[in-house]
Amino acid sequence: MxxxxxHWLYVISSKxxxxxxxxxxxxxxxxxxxxxxxxxxxxxxxxxxxGPLWYLIQPLFTSLIFTLIxxxxxxxxxxxxxxxxLFNLAGITSWNYFxxxxxxxxxxxxxxxxxxxxxxxxxxxxxxxxxxxNLLKFGIQLLVFIGFYIYYLYFTGNxxxxxxxxxxxxxxxxIGLMALLGLGFGMIISSMTTKYRDLTFLVQFGVQLxxxxxxxxxxxxxxxxxxxxxxxxxxxxxxxxxxxxxxAMVFGVGELDINKxxxxxxxxxxxxxxxxxxxNKTEKSFIxxx
Amino acid sequence: MSSEIILKVENIGKQxxxxxxxxxxxxxxxxxxxxxxxxxxDPYLKVGEANDRSSKGDSDYVWAIKDINFEVKRGEVLxxxxxxxxxxxxxxKILSRVTGPTTGQIKTKGRIASLLEVGTGFHPEMTGRENxxxxxxxxxxxxxxxxxxxxxxxxxxxxxxxxxxxVKRYSSGMKVRLAFAVAAHLEPDILVVDExxxxxxxxxxxxxxxxxxxxxxxxxxxxxxxxxxxAAVKSLCTRAIVLEHGTSVFEGGVDExxxxxxxxxxxxxxxxxxxxxxxxxxxxxxxxxxxGIKGVSKNYEEPLTREDHLILEMSITKHTTEVLxxxxxxxxxxxxxxFVTNSNDAQMxxxxxxxxxxxxxxxxxxxxxxxxxxxxxITNGKKQLFFEPDCIQYTMLQEAxxxxxxxxxxxxALKPKFExxxxxxx
Numbered sequence: 001m002x003x004x005x006x007h008w009l010y011v012i013s014s015k016x017x018x019x020x021x022x023x024x025x026x027x028x029x030x031x032x033x034x035x036x037x038x039x040x041x042x043x044x045x046x047x048x049x050x051g052p053l054w055y056l057i058q059p060l061f062t063s064l065i066f067t068l069i070x071x072x073x074x075x076x077x078x079x080x081x082x083x084x085x086l087f088n089l090a091g092i093t094s095w096n097y098f099x100x101x102x103x104x105x106x107x108x109x110x111x112x113x114x115x116x117x118x119x120x121x122x123x124x125x126x127x128x129x130x131x132x133x134n135l136l137k138f139g140i141q142l143l144v145f146i147g148f149y150i151y152y153l154y155f156t157g158n159x160x161x162x163x164x165x166x167x168x169x170x171x172x173x174x175i176g177l178m179a180l181l182g183l184g185f186g187m188i189i190s191s192m193t194t195k196y197r198d199l200t201f202l203v204q205f206g207v208q209l210x211x212x213x214x215x216x217x218x219x220x221x222x223x224x225x226x227x228x229x230x231x232x233x234x235x236x237x238x239x240x241x242x243x244x245x246x247x248a249m250v251f252g253v254g255e256l257d258i259n260k261x262x263x264x265x266x267x268x269x270x271x272x273x274x275x276x277x278x279x280n281k282t283e284k285s286f287i288x289x290x
Numbered sequence: 291m292s293s294e295i296i297l298k299v300e301n302i303g304k305q306x307x308x309x310x311x312x313x314x315x316x317x318x319x320x321x322x323x324x325x326x327x328x329x330x331x332d333p334y335l336k337v338g339e340a341n342d343r344s345s346k347g348d349s350d351y352v353w354a355i356k357d358i359n360f361e362v363k364r365g366e367v368l369x370x371x372x373x374x375x376x377x378x379x380x381x382x383k384i385l386s387r388v389t390g391p392t393t394g395q396i397k398t399k400g401r402i403a404s405l406l407e408v409g410t411g412f413h414p415e416m417t418g419r420e421n422x423x424x425x426x427x428x429x430x431x432x433x434x435x436x437x438x439x440x441x442x443x444x445x446x447x448x449x450x451x452x453x454x455x456x457v458k459r460y461s462s463g464m465k466v467r468l469a470f471a472v473a474a475h476l477e478p479d480i481l482v483v484d485e486x487x488x489x490x491x492x493x494x495x496x497x498x499x500x501x502x503x504x505x506x507x508x509x510x511x512x513x514x515x516x517x518x519x520x521a522a523v524k525s526l527c528t529r530a531i532v533l534e535h536g537t538s539v540f541e542g543g544v545d546e547x548x549x550x551x552x553x554x555x556x557x558x559x560x561x562x563x564x565x566x567x568x569x570x571x572x573x574x575x576x577x578x579x580x581x582g583i584k585g586v587s588k589n590y591e592e593p594l595t596r597e598d599h600l601i602l603e604m605s606i607t608k609h610t611t612e613v614l615x616x617x618x619x620x621x622x623x624x625x626x627x628x629f630v631t632n633s634n635d636a637q638m639x640x641x642x643x644x645x646x647x648x649x650x651x652x653x654x655x656x657x658x659x660x661x662x663x664x665x666x667x668i669t670n671g672k673k674q675l676f677f678e679p680d681c682i683q684y685t686m687l688q689e690a691x692x693x694x695x696x697x698x699x700x701x702x703a704l705k706p707k708f709e710x711x712x713x714x715x716x
Binding site for chain 2: 007008009010011012013028029031032035036038039042043046047115116117118119120121284285287288
């Protein structure tokens, strides 16, 4: 072979590497990532009357219902001095981000079959754009949460002794972990659904069930007191740990265990990596199986 | 520089599984995995046969394409021709990285983009301008590239007035224009063009081909052109490969490739030269050896194009001096009779005994492109003696056209060239 022929731009090959991510290529397509994000945002609430207000309505009403059912009716305590509504809003805001990332990426291949079947770009751009556009939505919801937080803190005469903790500085880490987990699971599910459609049904109610097992509307300590035999079910659930940690950061009640956090970081990365590998393997041939 | 190889396709193969995908896949997957961890070959890769959809195979696995090898040089326009199901689309899908090959590899030195992706990823709720950006980015352009071309693209599309209106309010024609405008302003090193030219109106075809001309000729870009339109292939490409049943059966100059391709067709029904058996003429006082049609100064294997003067020949041996009238009935592809002609009108009846060759000349630029057949008939002036329906069948091709000419087919079986005259009256 002549040396001039060695400089191939890229090679399309039948051989599959375990993890064959071309970061330079993804970087080259960064404009596409942001255009997808832009598309998601500007098209989501087109031709709706309330528009982006829907971002706020959903968590607020869910928190309200949760407060009525779980706190007023079922008497689940939310820790010393933490208003029930605020407690639920914190849980739901963080849970929503994870859930949106998971659900939004879990049908990547099926939803984009049309585009993927016609033109090539690094497929991973698609789930990444979902995570980024959900981050924006999460940001808005977080602002609402902060608004209510300030209201409760300064404008209610309650004996309200919660304060944001110094550990709040770790918030970006938590958000990153939620994105990583949601993206990881989403990529695994989206890859598997190209072959085994059953998973679509599993996602629909699985996410629902997972919410009850993720300490969204109750503190973990309460679960431990009431159902010690089942505590292991949620004790090491990464998403439950993240939500519990988030509340611990903003309210100062609940558990913020550094060991558990490190464990969560490791698990999230492993799940993300597994997701990436499976996604990578699938993207080459999914168009033949879907 | 011009001889530099920009794309190299080596042993590319793609296997598909027939039937219902999803039944029994877990067991196959497990079997595959079990073989792989023991370091053995994939058990399902061995089975599978060449892709011939008309014959029933033994296995559920087929090779849509197999062992495809070719190289493309920079600036070359390579045609890829083949019948439906020959594997053209599969090859294109692999080239544009939509799906991976089962075997082999493709090496490229340039970005590959394809014109078949017209309008991919258009979002109906977004405006034309927003869609240009999104579509351009999907096709691999950066925002900066699009920024520098946005005016040109809008101008080319002719949708300036609507460019800030959501695409869902566009007519379908406007959507196509906008989409094509984006695709046409891609600047890939290798452009893959599928049969976009088959769709759209004359204006669109003209624009598409004109743009391709710019791309291949002035910019020296490499183009892979896939089409059924032999006239377009002939005028654009310098080299072509012919695919049949998933394998590459011919590679070479475009003219040879086209005639090879047409002869593939000939084996399935159309024949320009027909031989008869002597025993079939036992009851007759004559024996027709053969009837055939070809271009003057060409042989029977070569394809017929509208440029060719045609000659219809009948080789016949007469045992008596009975006067015979030869009648030819020309029919179009649908079996409608176009015209009937006979030797009596030309005062060229067969009178003498012995072996003779009767030939009839047909002008060029007479038949339209398409399929034709000829019924041969022999009478003695009063009674029909011999009749052979669809005695010969042939296909007329378009003449080579200039780029930018309309490549479509006009209606009607005939398309004669008449003399037109324009006089100015003062």
